[in-house]
Amino acid sequence: MTDDVRTETGAIENLLREERTFPPPASFVADALLSDRDILARTASEEGFRAFWTEEGNRLDWMEPWSELYSWEVPYAKWFIGGKLNVSVNCLDRHVAAGLGDRVAYFWEGEPGDSRTITYAELLDEVCRFTNALRSLGVRKGDRVAIYMPMIPELPVAMLACARIGAPHSVVFGGFSADALAGRIEDAACTVVITADGGYRKGASVPLKRNADEAIARTTSVEHCVVVRRTGEEVHWYPDRDHWYHDLVAGQPAVADPEPMDSEDLLYLLYTSGTTARPKGIMHTTAGYLVGVASTHRYIFDLHPETDVYWCMADIGWVTGHSYIVYGPLANATSGIIYEGAIDFPDRDRWAQIAAKYRATILYTAPTAIRALMKYGHTEFERDDLSSLRLLGSVGEPINPEAWAWYWKYIGGERCPVVDTWWQTETGMIMISPLPGITTLKPGSATFPFPGVIADVLDEAGNSVSLGQGGYLVLDRPWPAMLRGIYGDPERYQQTYWSRYPGRYFPGDGCKRDDDGYYWLLGRVDDVMNVSGHRISTTEVESALVAHAAVAEAAVVGRSDPLTGQAIFSYVILRSGHEPSDALAGELREHVAEMIGKFARPKQIMFTPDLPKTRSGKIMRRLLRDIAEQRDLGDVTTLADAGVVNTIREQSGTAEE
Numbered sequence: 001m002t003d004d005v006r007t008e009t010g011a012i013e014n015l016l017r018e019e020r021t022f023p024p025p026a027s028f029v030a031d032a033l034l035s036d037r038d039i040l041a042r043t044a045s046e047e048g049f050r051a052f053w054t055e056e057g058n059r060l061d062w063m064e065p066w067s068e069l070y071s072w073e074v075p076y077a078k079w080f081i082g083g084k085l086n087v088s089v090n091c092l093d094r095h096v097a098a099g100l101g102d103r104v105a106y107f108w109e110g111e112p113g114d115s116r117t118i119t120y121a122e123l124l125d126e127v128c129r130f131t132n133a134l135r136s137l138g139v140r141k142g143d144r145v146a147i148y149m150p151m152i153p154e155l156p157v158a159m160l161a162c163a164r165i166g167a168p169h170s171v172v173f174g175g176f177s178a179d180a181l182a183g184r185i186e187d188a189a190c191t192v193v194i195t196a197d198g199g200y201r202k203g204a205s206v207p208l209k210r211n212a213d214e215a216i217a218r219t220t221s222v223e224h225c226v227v228v229r230r231t232g233e234e235v236h237w238y239p240d241r242d243h244w245y246h247d248l249v250a251g252q253p254a255v256a257d258p259e260p261m262d263s264e265d266l267l268y269l270l271y272t273s274g275t276t277a278r279p280k281g282i283m284h285t286t287a288g289y290l291v292g293v294a295s296t297h298r299y300i301f302d303l304h305p306e307t308d309v310y311w312c313m314a315d316i317g318w319v320t321g322h323s324y325i326v327y328g329p330l331a332n333a334t335s336g337i338i339y340e341g342a343i344d345f346p347d348r349d350r351w352a353q354i355a356a357k358y359r360a361t362i363l364y365t366a367p368t369a370i371r372a373l374m375k376y377g378h379t380e381f382e383r384d385d386l387s388s389l390r391l392l393g394s395v396g397e398p399i400n401p402e403a404w405a406w407y408w409k410y411i412g413g414e415r416c417p418v419v420d421t422w423w424q425t426e427t428g429m430i431m432i433s434p435l436p437g438i439t440t441l442k443p444g445s446a447t448f449p450f451p452g453v454i455a456d457v458l459d460e461a462g463n464s465v466s467l468g469q470g471g472y473l474v475l476d477r478p479w480p481a482m483l484r485g486i487y488g489d490p491e492r493y494q495q496t497y498w499s500r501y502p503g504r505y506f507p508g509d510g511c512k513r514d515d516d517g518y519y520w521l522l523g524r525v526d527d528v529m530n531v532s533g534h535r536i537s538t539t540e541v542e543s544a545l546v547a548h549a550a551v552a553e554a555a556v557v558g559r560s561d562p563l564t565g566q567a568i569f570s571y572v573i574l575r576s577g578h579e580p581s582d583a584l585a586g587e588l589r590e591h592v593a594e595m596i597g598k599f600a601r602p603k604q605i606m607f608t609p610d611l612p613k614t615r616s617g618k619i620m621r622r623l624l625r626d627i628a629e630q631r632d633l634g635d636v637t638t639l640a641d642a643g644v645v646n647t648i649r650e651q652s653g654t655a656e657e
């Protein structure tokens, strides 16, 4: 630990020891969009709830007005029923028509240092050209399009062009492997894949086209592959199938009719990990989703689009990027920053250089990133002027009070409210979060549900627990951006989210409400891990491990990690003829990276002769978690062979990355 970091740790400890709460600064309240403290009480009633979302819905441009706000037949909601609209029109055309064509939509910064500034008028032009290009390939309303791209401007362009056509996109994060991409292409039978030759990551190139080629070779539905030239690296070319993006858009007119979409038409699919090895294609539809993300973006980030420069540091490949880099911000005519690379590359303060360059006012990132910066210490970015910042956000995993306080003090300069936003791929929009002009903050708490959201914390039996107690979080009233199901699997939808407590949405998170009613999210309560804010299924990693020739059986658990929140801990039983070794552990890690993606590579692999199982043969994960955490073991009498636990515990030679 350097002296600077040690001093910072001391300062943070002092700050938290005072048990401080953080009311909104008076200067912030003066200009806040929302300062009406009654809003939560008012939207709790059905009438207030309807009034709130009606007003939010009316902010959009409709091709045909909706007639009914929503309907609810558990577990299916419909919103803005009967309306017709197009998402790309609401994100682009209407702003240009309102005279905002010269406003910057995105300040884009490439990892090697190249940059582009794109106005709303330019973005609309490019989206229209690419819409025409996709139409020339035969893409029509309802066709599914896979997008596997780096963080370059063509990524939001591709999403918006799909939205203009009414062709649902399925964006697959560029860190996923060819295998993972193939599974997602196959599940939705995508006919087109949009990718790039490669993408930059910490100076190296990620071979996206090569992965896409491999993935397409394993699937049968793809007719066309569109490739953006980014790195200039050599790629294989299949002339009947492949098209350079720049060739396709050249000569296309900069106007393209938007498809009138029904409020409930599918806007996109986004795959996320569940408790089985097969990812779920989460379905989001048009109107409710757009209204939900625009409204939450506006109020939670206290957006003043004329003056704010907003930077969400997530990757567009995850839901945070969909909702809060692309759709919410563009619907609100925001000027945003998109950065292609790693926030600490090539300099530890790369992110701060970018924030200073564009005079960013709002920063939205994940606790893992904050903890990484905290480890470097604030002197690393002292030379960068961050005085433009006025609001900070956190997302993706529980934020520990120390990271919260460090963020507030050293990045926010003790003047910026911190909004800790809880939500999921499935919820589409932020569900629990402070309202920065109203809410008094407590470090580590996401505070209260968004206006109109009704949440509860239940015990095993489904009774609401009293304040001060922990339990399972549920959501009780439909919300506009909620998922409309799992693609092709209505049973799994019902089973996963609506059966634990019949009729109530079960997100899979533990939660505690303190004596003041503040919500404290406690992490997942199912077999889903959260590593650096990324959701990874234990069973998905287990399946990848057992697909290796040397592995007979595997069990995977999340173990708490000071940097990444959780880290992947794997127990592996080898087939006979294979001996434990560091080399084999390394090989298994790479194997998982190949099957899923580098971010799913286990941190630790423990070779073991056996695994603790119940008499019925179920692996005892709780026990494995406890061993991984070195916690005291509770009652193990249901173990088929209690000796196994000792064997595992005595194995000290685990191979760590």
Ligand code: PRX
Residues within 6 Å of the ligand: 272, 319, 320, 394, 395, 396, 397, 398, 399, 420, 421, 422, 423, 424, 425, 426, 446, 507, 508, 509, 521, 522, 523, 524, 530, 533, 534, 535
């Ligand atoms: O466990 C919660 C955690 O991330 C899960 C959702 O993951 P994903 O669908 O990938 O979306 C991440 C970005 C919204 C949740 O079930 N999570 C997300 N935000 C928070 C959080 N846990 C605690 N506090 C948060 N602010």
